[in-house]
Amino acid sequence: MMQARLAKKLGPEYVSQRPGMGGGPKLSYLEGWKAINLANDVFGFNGWSSSIISLKTDYMDVTDQNRVTLGITAIIRVTLQDGCFHEDVGYGTAENLRGRSAALEKAQKEAVTDGLKRALKHFGNVMGNCLYDKDYAAAVKKMKVPPVSSICVALLIP
Structure with missing residues (x-):
């Protein structure tokens, strides 16, 4: 039953789009919060966990005006309740931010989220x-996102 659920493809409501590098074609991706919600739904909120195996600053450039550009690599492990796990690498950057702490925080969070999503995909x-299937990624861009049900809206509005 779990294997069949994991084999299903994402619906268009889970897939976001962003411009490609250098203004290239749009790329499909899964947002971090949606990946966490999916993992909670599929494995149960207490059926999985994640951990940071390593977090490394790859480079840091600081200007005379204290503007910081840096890149960070994270190795993230996702472990299921039965002990099965997958690891993957994530990468985060900060460009031209004021101060080291703000740059480090942004890049670390980005690297960890990227690594989490990449580990979950396994x-x-x-x-x-x-989303790594180019035919599916092209098809999902054309799909209509189903409307939010009134029950879900009622739960969101106080």
Whole structure:
């Protein structure tokens, strides 16, 4: 049953788009909060965990005006309740930010989120692996996002 669920592909409501590098074609991706919600839904809120295996600052440039540009690599492990785990690398950057602490915080969070999403994808299509299939990624861009049900809206509005 779990294997069948992990093999399903993401619906268009989970997939976001962003411009490609250098103004190239749009790229499909899974936002970090959606990946966490999916993991909670598929594995249970207490059926999985993540841990930072390593966090390394790859470079840091600081200008005379205390503007910081840096890159950070994170290795993240996602472990299921039964002990099964996958690891992957994430990368985060900060460009031209004022102060080291702000730059480090931004890049670290970005690297950890990227690594988490990349580690989760190893568990199956529903965790984002389907987005690496170019045919599926092209097809999902054309799909209509289903409307939010009134029940969900009622839960969101106080």
